[in-house]
Structure formats: structure tokens, C-alpha cells
Amino acid sequence: MSTDHSQYFRTPKPRPIRPPKLHHATFMTLDVDAMVAFYELVAGLQPVYYAEHAAWLTNDDANHRIALLRLPDVHPPIDKPHSAGLHHTAFEYDSFDGWIDNYERLRAAGIMPVISLDHGMTMSLYYQDPDGNGVEIQVDMFGDWALSKEWMWASQEFSEDQIGPQFDPDKVLAAYRSGISADEIHAGARRGEYAPDRPRAVVTFDDPWPARIAADPTLAAGMPRVTTPGDLS
Incomplete structure (x- = not known):
């Protein structure tokens, strides 16, 4: 009887046996309200939970498909269309x-x-x-x-x-x-x-940010840094 084993006997599995499915994307934002309004209009995403600092939206049976977070120290992006990250x-x-x-x-x-x-x-x-x-x-x-x-x-x-x-x-x-x-x-x-x-x-x-900042220069500073642990306001 052969004692040879397959490559999987000692080698870590190169991928999940049952791969997970893509569930949602999360965005940092300075304006939760504007983003909620946009995604509801364009793709029918409605908020399941909606607060000043965050919202979770879905357009199907999932609890959410898009999350929006307005967290401390978030600031406007630089040269948005040419920055690395989610396209x-x-x-x-x-x-x-x-x-x-x-x-x-x-x-x-x-x-x-x-x-x-x-x-x-x-x-x-x-x-x-x-x-x-x-x-x-x-x-x-x-x-x-x-x-x-x-x-x-x-x-x-x-x-x-x-x-x-x-x-x-x-x-x-x-x-x-x-x-x-x-x-x-x-x-x-x-x-x-x-x-x-x-x-x-x-x-x-x-890139919408130069015009947005010109219209409201306070946006350039972004959100203030957190001063109290757990403070998301």
C-alpha cells in the first residue's frame, strides 16, 4: 500500500474550500446625507441604520451593501481620480x-x-x-x-x-x-x-473636491481628531 500523499496533505490550502461572497463596500465621507441621497436615487439603496456619523444601506435582502462613515480625522482626498484605492x-x-x-x-x-x-x-x-x-x-x-x-x-x-x-x-x-x-x-x-x-x-x-473646497473652505480641514475614545460625532 502506497504511503505517498497528495500535495494537500502537508501544504496549506491555497484558497478557501468554500470562498466567501462579496457582501458590501464601505466609504469614508464628510457628508453622509448627500451620499445617502445619491445612492438612494441612483441605485435604490435605502438606509437600514442612519445617523449623523454613519449609514448602512441596502437594495436587496442583505443587511447592507454600502456603508458610509464620517469618522474623526477624515479629510478630503488629493487628486481623487488619480489616487490609488477603490475606483x-x-x-x-x-x-x-x-x-x-x-x-x-x-x-x-x-x-x-x-x-x-x-x-x-x-x-x-x-x-x-x-x-x-x-x-x-x-x-x-x-x-x-x-x-x-x-x-x-x-x-x-x-x-x-x-x-x-x-x-x-x-x-x-x-x-x-x-x-x-x-x-x-x-x-x-x-x-x-x-x-x-x-x-x-x-x-x-x-475631481469634485477643488470646487467643493472653493465653495466651502472649511472642508479642507476635514473632520476634527477624536478627543474621547469611542467618540464618532
């Missing part, structure tokens, strides 16, 4: 119809995407929250994660360009309302048929 969070619609309806709803509320990209596996609208964090609202154009994952892994198209062409969401909306199917729009967007009249030269977010 954006993303929310996905399960249908093109729901996705484009949400764009139209937000447009009516004066909320417009900064960047609109057809990545190949998704069509994605990138908004910015009041602190300058990116928020992607996307729809999977394969309608099946297994298929979109396979396309990302195997296609030469994605290997050569992971960003994809920009598109004008107003042109996409008009095409969809005229009866053109989501698949046809997606194919056309990939060919550049819905390109914006003035595409962004650099595909990046804007």
Missing part, C-alpha cells in the same frame, strides 16, 4: 430594458453619467457620487454570467481592448425606443455607431 463600485440590471429605463429616470433628475462604455460583456454607465467615487450601472449583454465570463477569458477582442468604445446613452435610448433590439444596439455600439459627438479624450472621472 468604482458596480450595480447590475438583469435586463437591458431595466438598465435603459434607469438611465432615462436619472437623466430626468439631472443625474448624467460621466463615462459610457461598451466593454463587450457589459454596457456600462459610470456615474460619480458626491465624493467623487465611481458608480457603474451595467447590464450583462450576454444575459448569462457563464457566457460573459467565457467571452472575457477566450475572446481576442477583449484581449486587445478591455475598455471598449464610448457611446452616447441618448443615442442608445433613442434607438431602443425606435424598436432596435438590445443585441443590435450592442453590436452597433461595438462598431462605434453610437459614439458621442464629443468623446472624452481621457477615460477617467472628474
Whole structure:
């Protein structure tokens, strides 16, 4: 009888047997109220717990998906779009119809995407929250994660360009309302048929902080340092 063992007999497991699922993202902020209002409007996230110094929001059965903290010593970021750290969070619609309806709803509320990209596996609208964090609202154009994952892994198209062409969401909306199917729009967007009249030269977010600080110079100091243990006010 062989006494040989597999590599896993003595070697630590390289990954969890049952990997955990991504549950939520947490943001430091100087304005809880503005952030709550934005995420409720854009992605339907409602606060489960809401206080002056923090809020926990969800748009499904989870106890929270986004947490917002206004903690002592938080200060404005420097050169937000080019700083290391979280680039954006993303929310996905399960249908093109729901996705484009949400764009139209937000447009009516004066909320417009900064960047609109057809990545190949998704069509994605990138908004910015009041602190300058990116928020992607996307729809999977394969309608099946297994298929979109396979396309990302195997296609030469994605290997050569992971960003994809920009598109004008107003042109996409008009095409969809005229009866053109989501698949046809997606194919056309990939060919550049819905390109914006003035595409962004650099595909990046804007930095809202210089204007915010100019409007309210007290923001530059950030939150005061904590003086009492446990004080989050």
C-alpha cells in the first residue's frame, strides 16, 4: 500500500474550500446625507441604520451593501481620480430594458453619467457620487454570467481592448425606443455607431473636491481628531 500523499496533505490550502461572497463596500465621507441621497436615487439603496456619523444601506435582502462613515480625522482626498484605492463600485440590471429605463429616470433628475462604455460583456454607465467615487450601472449583454465570463477569458477582442468604445446613452435610448433590439444596439455600439459627438479624450472621472473646497473652505480641514475614545460625532 502506497504511503505517498497528495500535495494537500502537508501544504496549506491555497484558497478557501468554500470562498466567501462579496457582501458590501464601505466609504469614508464628510457628508453622509448627500451620499445617502445619491445612492438612494441612483441605485435604490435605502438606509437600514442612519445617523449623523454613519449609514448602512441596502437594495436587496442583505443587511447592507454600502456603508458610509464620517469618522474623526477624515479629510478630503488629493487628486481623487488619480489616487490609488477603490475606483468604482458596480450595480447590475438583469435586463437591458431595466438598465435603459434607469438611465432615462436619472437623466430626468439631472443625474448624467460621466463615462459610457461598451466593454463587450457589459454596457456600462459610470456615474460619480458626491465624493467623487465611481458608480457603474451595467447590464450583462450576454444575459448569462457563464457566457460573459467565457467571452472575457477566450475572446481576442477583449484581449486587445478591455475598455471598449464610448457611446452616447441618448443615442442608445433613442434607438431602443425606435424598436432596435438590445443585441443590435450592442453590436452597433461595438462598431462605434453610437459614439458621442464629443468623446472624452481621457477615460477617467472628474475631481469634485477643488470646487467643493472653493465653495466651502472649511472642508479642507476635514473632520476634527477624536478627543474621547469611542467618540464618532
